[in-house]
Amino acid sequence: MHILLNDQLLQLSTNCSISELLQQQQLTSEGLAVAINNNVISKRCWPEHQLQSNDNVQLFQIVTGG
Amino acid sequence: MLQIAEKTFNSRLLLGSGKFASSQLMQQAVKASNCQLVTLAIKRLELNKPQDDLLTPLRNMDIQLLPNTSGAKTAREAIFAAELAREALQTNWLKLEIHPDPRYLMPDPIETLQAAEQLVKLGFVVLPYCSADPVLCKRLEQAGCAAVMPLGAAIGSNQGLQTRAMLEIIIEQAQVPVIIDAGLGAPSHAAAAMELGAAAVLVNTAIASSPDPVEMAAAFADTVRAGRRAYLAGLVSTAQQAVGSSPLTDFLAEL
Numbered sequence: 295m296h297i298l299l300n301d302q303l304l305q306l307s308t309n310c311s312i313s314e315l316l317q318q319q320q321l322t323s324e325g326l327a328v329a330i331n332n333n334v335i336s337k338r339c340w341p342e343h344q345l346q347s348n349d350n351v352q353l354f355q356i357v358t359g360g
Numbered sequence: 361m362l363q364i365a366e367k368t369f370n371s372r373l374l375l376g377s378g379k380f381a382s383s384q385l386m387q388q389a390v391k392a393s394n395c396q397l398v399t400l401a402i403k404r405l406e407l408n409k410p411q412d413d414l415l416t417p418l419r420n421m422d423i424q425l426l427p428n429t430s431g432a433k434t435a436r437e438a439i440f441a442a443e444l445a446r447e448a449l450q451t452n453w454l455k456l457e458i459h460p461d462p463r464y465l466m467p468d469p470i471e472t473l474q475a476a477e478q479l480v481k482l483g484f485v486v487l488p489y490c491s492a493d494p495v496l497c498k499r500l501e502q503a504g505c506a507a508v509m510p511l512g513a514a515i516g517s518n519q520g521l522q523t524r525a526m527l528e529i530i531i532e533q534a535q536v537p538v539i540i541d542a543g544l545g546a547p548s549h550a551a552a553a554m555e556l557g558a559a560a561v562l563v564n565t566a567i568a569s570s571p572d573p574v575e576m577a578a579a580f581a582d583t584v585r586a587g588r589r590a591y592l593a594g595l596v597s598t599a600q601q602a603v604g605s606s607p608l609t610d611f612l613a614e615l
Contacts, residue, residue: 299407300404300405300407302407319407321405321411324413324415324416325411325414325415325448325449326405326411326448327402327443327444327445327447327448328447329440329444332440334443334447335447336447337447337450352404353404353405353407354402354403354404354405354444354448355402355403355404355405355411355448356400356401356402356414356415356427356445356448356449357400357401357402357403358377358378358379358380358383358386358400358401358414359376359377359399359400359401359428359430360376360377360378360399360401360428360430360515360562360564360565
């Protein structure tokens with residue numbers, strides 16, 4: 295299946311959770327936030343939340359700012 | 361002690377983490393300032409770019425992290441940013457800022473109030489950056505904000521307390537901490553804000569853009585403390601004419 299990850303098309307095997315996606319992308323969860331189809335997904339749901347075909351996944355990170 | 365919501369802080373200086381030449385320099389400035397509240401921002405992750413470990417050193421310093429909603433132009437965008445920030449940092453503390461105008465970065469009072477009302481209902485501890493408007497500050501307080509953060513001058517302008525007369529009214533009326541945010545360009549500006557009775561100040565550009573940010577952070581810490589002590593001691597009133605400080609002896613007349 296395909297998803298959009300920060301506007302990039304990505305092919306994934308089915309049954310991929312958010313946590314598995316982050317692992318594949320070699321990202322740590324600290325300071326990270328995930329929205330799927332413009333809904334913010336709670337961190338505690340990341341291990342179980344299964345991605346669906348055509349999901350628009352957006353990743354955000356904490357940066358410096360005033 | 362500064363109390364915001366259920367937390368107490370020894371320091372009345374809040375630091376913004378933006379504009380530092382490096383995150384190491386920012387961490388050193390945070391340490392030198394003894395501050396306990398540091399603002400951060402949230403943005404879209406750039407894929408294939410290594411993640412900078414910004415948070416571990418701050419967490420080790422026992423800092424309350426205060427994510428902002430900078431970049432939001434509407435209440436809706438700010439609420440989305442707030443929900444992202446809450447997940448990213450696992451904190452419900454939030455500096456709400458909505459400034460659609462890129463030239464002056466003036467906070468939008470209507471969107472800010474609407475967002476504040478909703479965010480409080482969603483369980484956030486909301487600290488809104490706002491105009492130095494006494495009516496708006498009262499409305500934000502009534503909406504349940506944990507503090508108000510009126511501006512001294514435009515963000516990054518270093519002009520000091522341009523809004524002084526309005527800040528005096530805001531401080532007089534407030535039942536929540538008043539944190540003067542934005543525009544403080546020198547330690548003397550921070551002292552003046554504290555002498556007025558502000559609960560705290562938030563400084564970023566004046567420290568981060570100084571040639572020596574660490575020394576400047578320490579200087580701000582000193583004047584924030586001095587200004588607070590002066591406020592508690594009680595400032596004397598001003599006079600139009602001289603009022604002598606030495607005894608008026610008459611020995612000169614005897615010569």
